Amino acid sequence: MQLKRSTWPQVEAYFKEHDLVVLGFGSIENHGWHNPLSTDWMAPNKIVELAEERRPQVLYGPVLQLGSAEYFLDYPGTLSLGDDLLYRVVRRITGQLFDYGARHFVFLNGHGGNAAALNRCGYEISDLGCQVALVNWWKLAGQLHEPWGGGHGGAQETSADLWIDPDSVDTSAFAGMQLSDDGGNRIHTVGLHDVEFEGVRPILVRSARRYAANGWAGPDDPTTASAEWGQEMLTAMADWFCDFLDAFAEAPLPQPRERHFQ
Ligand SMILES: [Zn+2]
Numbered sequence: 001m002q003l004k005r006s007t008w009p010q011v012e013a014y015f016k017e018h019d020l021v022v023l024g025f026g027s028i029e030n031h032g033w034h035n036p037l038s039t040d041w042m043a044p045n046k047i048v049e050l051a052e053e054r055r056p057q058v059l060y061g062p063v064l065q066l067g068s069a070e071y072f073l074d075y076p077g078t079l080s081l082g083d084d085l086l087y088r089v090v091r092r093i094t095g096q097l098f099d100y101g102a103r104h105f106v107f108l109n110g111h112g113g114n115a116a117a118l119n120r121c122g123y124e125i126s127d128l129g130c131q132v133a134l135v136n137w138w139k140l141a142g143q144l145h146e147p148w149g150g151g152h153g154g155a156q157e158t159s160a161d162l163w164i165d166p167d168s169v170d171t172s173a174f175a176g177m178q179l180s181d182d183g184g185n186r187i188h189t190v191g192l193h194d195v196e197f198e199g200v201r202p203i204l205v206r207s208a209r210r211y212a213a214n215g216w217a218g219p220d221d222p223t224t225a226s227a228e229w230g231q232e233m234l235t236a237m238a239d240w241f242c243d244f245l246d247a248f249a250e251a252p253l254p255q256p257r258e259r260h261f262q
Contacts, residue, residue, distance in 0.1 A: 001057065001058065002052060003061045011100065014059050018057075018058075018059065019102055020058055020059065020104040020249045021059045021061055023063075024044040024045060024060075024061075024062070024108045024109075024110075025064050025067055025114050026038065026066075026110045027040040027065075027114065028066055028069075029075070029077075029078040030078050031152070031153040031216070032215040032222070033170070034158065034171065034173040035157060035161055036169070038168075040111040041063060042164045042168075043138070043157070044108045046164050047137060047237055048060050048108065051238050055245055063108075064089070064090075066081050067086060068080055068111075071113070072215070074208070075215050090117060091121045095125070098125060102130075107133065108137065108241070110138065115134070115136070119134065122134060129254055129257075131254070137241075140237065144237065144240060145233070145236065148229070150219075151191065151217065151218055151219050152216065154219065154220030155221055155222050155223075155225040156229075158225035159229035160230040162230050164230065164234075166227060174222050177212070178213035179213075181211070191218050192208065
């Protein structure tokens with residue numbers, strides 16, 4: 001049951017019987033020379049479509065296209081709400097759904113930069129007496145099946161895009177990572193955010209274009225991507241996700257908790 005295709009009486013009736021709602025979160029941002037900007041929206045949106053086929057009785061809210069991607073703003077086309085505004089948007093939407101009767105919230109997320117705002121909102125609505133789940137699909141895919149693991153813009157996400165919308169991937173632009181060291185001679189860039197110093201990996205907080213000319217920052221090489229990988233992975237994710245929804249819908253609700261600070 002997609003919220004956007006429902007009438008308000010159908011939603012009112014839903015919340016008389018159920019209190020589970022799924023909200024999807026994407027981003028419009030750099031995904032390397034080869035992937036479309038909406039990569040982080042496409043996968044959660046697809047998982048929601050597959051989940052609806054398997055569990056049509058569940059209410060699926062919108063899959064938000066815009067997220068928080070401040071570190072990609074030097075790649076043209078990236079559009080970021082930023083953490084504060086994303087938090088406010090999610091807090092308003094979840095508060096409104098709470099008022100309609102939602103108590104079990106599932107955040108199906110496609111982008112790591114959204115996590116701060118989703119967690120902040122999650123703690124607050126959990127204090128209202130709700131259960132909140134954060135499902136970062138790209139992290140869980142590698143746990144379901146190790147070869148499906150991947151990083152930003154790499155083979156994992158490229159495979160998802162090749163299955164969902166093959167024409168959106170520019171396979172002629174596949175190229176190496178093009179990482180450069182921007183932290184001096186002794187500190188080496190090794191991936192998205194991460195640097196290495198004496199065998200240990202802290203983070204330098206900076207715009208990704210300072211060190212990642214491609215925008216893809218590894219580790220999984222997109223030339224190994226395939227539509228078959230994308231189909232198998234997202235289908236398995238949707239199967240797992242639906243089983244999780246069944247269990248999560250029965251998770252006991254916590255007592256509302258009033259906190260006395262601002
Ligand atoms: Zn991504």
